[in-house]
Amino acid sequence: MFKVLVSDPISDLGIQKLMDADDVIVDKKPGLNEDELVAIIGQYDALLVRSQTRVTARIMEAGKALKVIGRAGVGVDNIDLEAATQRGIIVINAPDGNTITTCEHTFAMMMSVARHIPQAYHKTVGGEWDRKSFVGVELRGKTLGVLGMGRIGSEVAKRAKAFGMEIMGYDPFLTEERAEKMGIRLSSVDDIVRNADFMTVHTPLTPETRHMISRPQFEVMKKGMRIVNCARGGIIDEHALVEAVDQGIVAGAAFDVFEIEPPAADHPFLKHPKIIVTPHLGASTVEAQENVAIDVSEQVLNILREQPFMNAVNMPPIPADVLNKLQPYFGLGEKLGSFVSQLIEGAVEEITVSYAGDLAEVDTQPLTRYVVRGVLSHHLGKDQVNVVNSMHLAKERHVNVVVQKSHVARDFTNSLTVVLKSKTATRQVTGTMLTGYGPRIVQIDRFPVDVAPEGNLILISHNDKPGIIGNVGTLLGNNNVNIATMQVGRELVGGAAIMVLTVDKGASKEVIAELVKLPDLNKAKEINLL
Numbered sequence: 295m296f297k298v299l300v301s302d303p304i305s306d307l308g309i310q311k312l313m314d315a316d317d318v319i320v321d322k323k324p325g326l327n328e329d330e331l332v333a334i335i336g337q338y339d340a341l342l343v344r345s346q347t348r349v350t351a352r353i354m355e356a357g358k359a360l361k362v363i364g365r366a367g368v369g370v371d372n373i374d375l376e377a378a379t380q381r382g383i384i385v386i387n388a389p390d391g392n393t394i395t396t397c398e399h400t401f402a403m404m405m406s407v408a409r410h411i412p413q414a415y416h417k418t419v420g421g422e423w424d425r426k427s428f429v430g431v432e433l434r435g436k437t438l439g440v441l442g443m444g445r446i447g448s449e450v451a452k453r454a455k456a457f458g459m460e461i462m463g464y465d466p467f468l469t470e471e472r473a474e475k476m477g478i479r480l481s482s483v484d485d486i487v488r489n490a491d492f493m494t495v496h497t498p499l500t501p502e503t504r505h506m507i508s509r510p511q512f513e514v515m516k517k518g519m520r521i522v523n524c525a526r527g528g529i530i531d532e533h534a535l536v537e538a539v540d541q542g543i544v545a546g547a548a549f550d551v552f553e554i555e556p557p558a559a560d561h562p563f564l565k566h567p568k569i570i571v572t573p574h575l576g577a578s579t580v581e582a583q584e585n586v587a588i589d590v591s592e593q594v595l596n597i598l599r600e601q602p603f604m605n606a607v608n609m610p611p612i613p614a615d616v617l618n619k620l621q622p623y624f625g626l627g628e629k630l631g632s633f634v635s636q637l638i639e640g641a642v643e644e645i646t647v648s649y650a651g652d653l654a655e656v657d658t659q660p661l662t663r664y665v666v667r668g669v670l671s672h673h674l675g676k677d678q679v680n681v682v683n684s685m686h687l688a689k690e691r692h693v694n695v696v697v698q699k700s701h702v703a704r705d706f707t708n709s710l711t712v713v714l715k716s717k718t719a720t721r722q723v724t725g726t727m728l729t730g731y732g733p734r735i736v737q738i739d740r741f742p743v744d745v746a747p748e749g750n751l752i753l754i755s756h757n758d759k760p761g762i763i764g765n766v767g768t769l770l771g772n773n774n775v776n777i778a779t780m781q782v783g784r785e786l787v788g789g790a791a792i793m794v795l796t797v798d799k800g801a802s803k804e805v806i807a808e809l810v811k812l813p814d815l816n817k818a819k820e821i822n823l824l
C-alpha cells in the first residue's frame with residue numbers, strides 16, 4: 295500500500311483518483327511546519343504540495359520512503375531540487391493546468407491598476423463618493439512589455455492584442471520567427487523598460503531573473519509605466535520599485551507575489567496608495583485547482599506504480615515520440631547494466647553505452663539513465679538508485695559514462711551494448727528487442743548467445759568439449775536446481791565457450807563451487823536479473 299501526504303490545500307475533486315485507488319492511502323494534513331513534517335514524513339511514499347510547503351533537504355532526509363514530490367502547480371522554487379535529485383526523489387509539477395487562470399489574474403491586476411479598482415472600492419464602501427481621484431487610463435493603444443514568453447506570457451500577449459495593445463516580448467527562447475507569427479515585437483529588456491507603458495513578468499525566479507528589474511532599469515524607465523507581477527516575488531526588486539513609484543517613474547504596480555510570503559505586516563507595498571496586492575492568488579480558481587490536482591495525481595500514481603510518467607522537473611523531459619521509441623528498451627537497458635555489473639571484477643571506472651541502428655537516431659539520454667541505474671543498483675541497492683539520481687550517483691563515484699552511437703547495427707535493427715571497465719577487466723553485453731520475442735541478450739563478451747534477460751542465470755565459461763553440458767546438467771540436477779533454458783555460445787569449435795543457464799531457483803554458493811571443479815569448466819557465476 296502506498297501512502298501519500300497532502301500538505302497544502304489541494305482540490306479534493308482533483309485528487310479523487312488518488313483517493314479512489316485501491317493501493318493508495320491519502321492523508322490530508324495542510325499547514326504543517328518543517329518539524330512536524332520531519333516527524334511524520336518517514337511513512338510516506340509521496341508528498342503533494344502547492345507553494346506553501348517548503349520541502350527542504352531535512353524533510354527529504356527524513357522521508358526515507360519518499361519516491362515522488364508532486365507540485366500541484368508550476369513553480370517548484372519551494373522544493374530543494376538538488377536534494378531531491380541526490381536522493382533520487384522524482385519531483386513533478388503540473389505545468390499546464392493553471393496557465394489560463396494565471397493569465398486571467400494578470401489581466402484582473404492590469405485592469406485594476408489601470409482603473410484603481412481596489413482603491414476606489416475601499417473609498418466607496420467607506421462611504422465616500424470620490425470620482426476625481428480615480429481617473430484611469432485605457433489599455434487600448436498602449437504598449438505592453440512581456441518578460442518571459444512561456445505558457446502564461448504567451449497567453450497574456452494573445453489577449454492583450456484583443457485589448458488593442460502593442461506587444462513587446464522578451465524571452466531567451468523567443469525567435470524572430472515566432473514573435474512575428476504571434477504578431478509581437480521581439481525586444482530586449484532594455485527596450486521594453488524604455489518604451490513600454492505596461493510591463494508584466496512571467497519568468498521563473500532564477501539567479502538570472504532575480505531583480506532583473508531593479509534600480510538600473512527604473513533609472514531609464516519610461517515615465518508613467520504600470521507594472522504587474524503575477525509570477526514570482528523577487529523578479530522585480532521590491533525596494534527599488536517603491537522608490538520608483540515614489541519618484542513618479544512608476545504610475546502604479548500590481549503584485550500577486552512577494553519576495554517573502556506572506557509579507558511582513560510593515561511591508562511597504564501594503565500601505566502604498568499606488569501599489570495593489572493579492573495574496574498569491576494567480577492560480578486560485580476552481581478550474582485551475584482541479585486541473586493541476588488531476589494532472590499531478592495521475593503522474594504520482596504512475597510513478598508509484600512504476601509506470602511511465604511526465605513532467606518530471608529534476609529530469610530532462612522526454613518528448614512523446616522519443617518516449618514511444620525508447621520505452622520498450624528501458625527494462626532491457628537496466629537488465630543489461632545489471633547483468634554486466636555482476637560479471638565485472640574490480641571497481642567500475644567507466645560505463646560505455648553504445649547504441650546501434652534506429653536507436654541511435656533519437657535522444658537516448660533517458661535510456662542511458664536506465665542502463666546506469668542497472669549497473670549501480672547491483673551494489674548500491676535497487677531502492678537507492680533510480681533514473682533521477684543514477685547519473686548523479688555515477689558522477690559522485692567518479693564513474694565515467696560514455697555514450698557511443700552508430701547508425702548501422704550489424705545483425706539487428708537496433709542494439710545496445712554496455713561495456714564496463716575496471717582497473718583489471720573489461721566486460722560487455724549486447725541486447726536487442728526481437729520482434730515477437732521481446733528483449734534478448736545476443737552477445738556476452740565476444741560470444742553470440744540468445745538469452746532472455748530475466749530470472750536466475752548461471753554463466754559458465756568452459757572449453758568446447760563433448761560431455762560438458764551433460765556434466766553440468768547432472769550436477770545441477772543432483773542439487774535440485776532445475777534448468778529452464780540453456781544456451782551455448784562459442785567462437786570456434788573446440789575453443790573457448792560460454793553456457794548460459796536459466797534456473798528456476800538460484801544455485802547456492804556451494805553448488806557454484808562444485809561446478810567449477812568439473813573438468814574443462816573454467817568459471818561459473820550466478821547472475822540475478824529478478
Ligand SMILES: NC(=O)C1=CN([C@@H]2O[C@H](COP(=O)(O)OP(=O)(O)OC[C@H]3O[C@@H](n4cnc5c(N)ncnc54)[C@H](O)[C@@H]3O)[C@@H](O)[C@H]2O)C=CC1
Nearest residue numbers: 368369396442443444445446465496497498524525576577
Ligand atoms: N501567481 C501564481 O499563482 C502563479 C505563478 N506562476 C509563475 O509564473 C511564471 C511563469 O509560468 P509559466 O508561463 O507556466 O512558465 P514557462 O516555463 O512556460 O515560462 C517561463 C518563461 O520564462 C522564460 N525565461 C527564463 N529566464 C528568462 C529571462 N532571464 N528573461 C526572460 N524570460 C526568461 C523561459 O524561457 C520561459 O519561456 C513562473 O514563475 C510560475 O511559477 C505560475 C502559475 C501561477
Ligand SMILES: O=C(O)C(=O)COP(=O)(O)O
Nearest residue numbers: 344345346367368369577
Ligand atoms: O503554480 C505556480 O507557480 C503558483 O505560483 C501557484 O501557487 P499555488 O499553487 O497557488 O500555491
